[in-house]
Amino acid sequence: MTAARYRDGARRIAPIAVAAFAFSVSFGVLARASGIGTVEAIVMSATVFAGSAQFAIASILAVGGGIASAILAAVLLNARYAPISVSLAPIFVGGRLRRLLESQLIVDESWAMSRRPDGRYDRGLLVGAGLVLYACWVGGTVVGAIAGEALGDPADLGLDAAFPALFLAILVTQVHSRRALAAAVLGGTIALALIPVAPAGVPIVAAAAACLLGWRRP
Amino acid sequence: MSEVWIVIGVVAAATIALKAVGPVLLGGKPLPRHLTGIVALLAPALLAALVVTQVVGGDEEIVLDARLVGLGAAVVAILLRAPLLVVVVAAAAATALVRLIG
Numbered sequence: 001m002t003a004a005r006y007r008d009g010a011r012r013i014a015p016i017a018v019a020a021f022a023f024s025v026s027f028g029v030l031a032r033a034s035g036i037g038t039v040e041a042i043v044m045s046a047t048v049f050a051g052s053a054q055f056a057i058a059s060i061l062a063v064g065g066g067i068a069s070a071i072l073a074a075v076l077l078n079a080r081y082a083p084i085s086v087s088l089a090p091i092f093v094g095g096r097l098r099r100l101l102e103s104q105l106i107v108d109e110s111w112a113m114s115r116r117p118d119g120r121y122d123r124g125l126l127v128g129a130g131l132v133l134y135a136c137w138v139g140g141t142v143v144g145a146i147a148g149e150a151l152g153d154p155a156d157l158g159l160d161a162a163f164p165a166l167f168l169a170i171l172v173t174q175v176h177s178r179r180a181l182a183a184a185v186l187g188g189t190i191a192l193a194l195i196p197v198a199p200a201g202v203p204i205v206a207a208a209a210a211c212l213l214g215w216r217r218p
Numbered sequence: 219m220s221e222v223w224i225v226i227g228v229v230a231a232a233t234i235a236l237k238a239v240g241p242v243l244l245g246g247k248p249l250p251r252h253l254t255g256i257v258a259l260l261a262p263a264l265l266a267a268l269v270v271t272q273v274v275g276g277d278e279e280i281v282l283d284a285r286l287v288g289l290g291a292a293v294v295a296i297l298l299r300a301p302l303l304v305v306v307v308a309a310a311a312a313t314a315l316v317r318l319i320g
Contacts, residue, residue: 012302014303015302015303015306015307016306019306019310035222036222037222040220040222040223040226043226044226044229044230047226047230047233047234048226048229048230048233049233050233053229053233057225057229061222061225067221067224067225070225070229071225071228071229074225074229074232074233075229075232075233078229078232078233078236079236080264081233081236081237082236082239082240083260083264084237084240084260084264085236085237085238085239085240085241086239086240086244086249086257087240087257087260087261088240088241089240089241089243089244089245089246089247089249090244090245090246090247090248090249092241092245092246093245093246094246096242096245099238099241099242099245099246100234100238100241100242102241103237103238103240103241103242104234104237104238106237108268112261112265112268115261119258119261155317156314156317156318157310157314158284158288158309158310158311158312158313158314158315158317159310160272160285160313161273161284161285161288161289161292161309161310161312161313162306162307162309162310163268163272164268164269164272164273164285164288164289164292164309165288165289165291165292165305165306165308165309165310166302166305166306167265167268167269167272168265168269168289168292168293168296168305169292169296169302169305169306170265171261171262171265171266171269172296174261174262174265175262179259180258180259180262181262183259183262183263183266184262184263184265184266185266186263187262187263187264187265187266187267188266188267188269188270190267191266191267191270191271192270192274192280195270195271195274195275195276195278195279195280196278196279196280197278198278199278200271200275200277200278203267203270203271203275204264204267204268204271207263207264207266207267207270208260208263208264208267209263210259210263211256211257211258211259211260211263211264212256212259213259214255214256214257214258214259215252215255215256216251216252216255
């Protein structure tokens with residue numbers, strides 16, 4: 001039963017995994033150009049496994065921005081994983097070590113993919129999608145860091161538009177109630193308002209506060 | 219140890235902790251009742267924010283470019299109840315086309 005859910009998650013994420021692979025190749029290329037070594041770039045993809053934070057690190061180091069600002073930008077960009085991981089907490093099973101390892105498969109795309117229209121999260125879909133994304137992400141960095149500019153710019157293929165399309169397609173399956181619609185509109189508005197004034201990452205974390213519309217008296 | 223390794227070590231440790239906080243500390247148990255309503259709305263709020271930041275987000279500025287056309291193609295595909303693959307490919311193809319022409 002669970003094996004079927006893993007396969008289902010892997011199959012559904014496939015088109016996005018192709019885009020993730022292409023971006024990871026370009027991360028490998030950019031990392032080398034920024035003075036990050038081949039081994040370092042691959043280790044970063046294998047341990048950080050979060051695209052926007054890694055691109056931020058490479059671009060800050062490339063212009064000599066200093067390690068403190070690279071770390072701060074990356075941690076701000078990944079701060080959204082705290083609320084995301086809390087929302088996923090009930091679906092994890094087994095001991096602490098297993099939960100720790102499986103939780104590392106959480107990225108925006110696997111999280112979104114694991115959300116079912118009934119509002120619950122599905123661990124099989126999360127793990128299946130997460131494993132495929134992880135393999136593509138690490139593999140892409142290996143190719144990019146070693147082979148260089150083989151694939152060209154993924155933006156030329158419009159692949160940067162694939163991610164918001166995925167999130168929008170999943171969002172529309174989630175808006176069943178007025179409250180959910182209000183949270184989506186408020187979250188989007190907060191993000192839009194903060195993009196011009198706050199460092200990257202902050203608009204997304206601040207938008208998460210829109211979920212407080214669901215607060216009930218304990 | 220080079221500076222790059224320090225960045226990798228600190229960011230990896232922080233990211234691993236951020237991703238693990240829910241599953242390791244709260245894992246396997248249902249969330250406290252007053253939190254369930256909040257957590258249920260996290261998905262629509264964050265998904266909307268991800269759409270917005272990835273379509274018009276720039277370096278601390280709003281950038282209107284070919285991605286918007288791609289999102290428009292995705293909206294059409296979603297309204298036509300197309301499968302996810304078609305939605306994603308339509309968005310990428312429309313964006314690539316606009317960049318090719320432009």
